[in-house]
């Protein structure tokens with residue numbers, strides 16, 4: 001079994017991005033600038049946004065964190081997004097999800113200028129991706145493709161089972177893995193909460209991509225020996241041995257699945273770090289496209 005090491009791969013990609021930013025600016029290019037919008041004070045969202053802003057500093061990007069109280073209305077938030085759309089210094093806009101229940105995430109995402117949609121969630125970005133046109137790819141699936149590419153895992157002809165059908169992970173993952181590309185060119189099965197006998201599918205998978213949101217849901221008896229396992233899940237479970245009283249685990253029962261498979265991503269230090277790489281690559285691309293150079 002080989003670990004697909006998010007620390008190693010993200011460090012490599014971040015170094016490449018840093019270099020590219022330096023070269024871009026040395027040639028007169030504008031410093032890429034990411035605006036992160038955070039509504040309320042959900043601790044997980046605070047941590048995710050904090051990490052994205054920290055990565056901007058590390059890679060030589062500018063960043064703005066725009067915070068709003070959870071009581072902001074949908075109309076006010078859309079106005080704020082439009083303000084960022086019109087701010088020429090801002091290249092990429094990300095709205096940290098989930099938003100409070102009274103705000104439609106779709107309406108807010110739809111308000112983002114597609115040229116600044118560095119999370120790749122806007123319908124225009126998703127449509128372009130579906131059609132195989134150049135687009136901002138959703139950051140997590142993009143990061144997973146970068147990870148497979150780094151390890152030179154050729155997925156052509158493999159059977160890939162994606163568990164989960166969200167717009168941000170599961171669905172785009174099925175599109176990217178079935179594309180005529182490498183990695184890609186897989187035969188893809190999408191499973192979800194209404195799938196009957198999930199194990200019948202996973203046992204026939206050469207690659208399992210789990211994006212479910214249920215701790216240790218994919219167990220050893222569901223995995224074909226030699227399979228590749230990509231664990232997207234981030235779940236917090238109680239752990240009395242930890243000072244905090246809890247720890248993060250994925251959707252895969254890592255301890256029992258790892259000995260069986262050929263490659264596996266750990267949680268933490270796996271896909272999560274790759275997601276940031278996807279976001280930062282999109283932001284740099286947005287800066288380049290907006291200012292007319294590639």
Ligand code: NAD
Nearest residue numbers: 140164165166169192193211212213232233234271272275
């Ligand atoms: P989601 O809740 O939107 O989607 C979960 C999907 O799992 C749904 O499509 C549902 O049909 C499917 N599902 C639920 N129960 C199932 C079951 N019993 N069998 C088969 N399928 C089932 O979640 P999401 O936003 O796609 O995120 C999934 C997980 O990935 C979460 O743990 C989330 O925290 C994590 N996540 C991680 C990253 C990262 O960077 N590592 C990024 C995004 C999401």
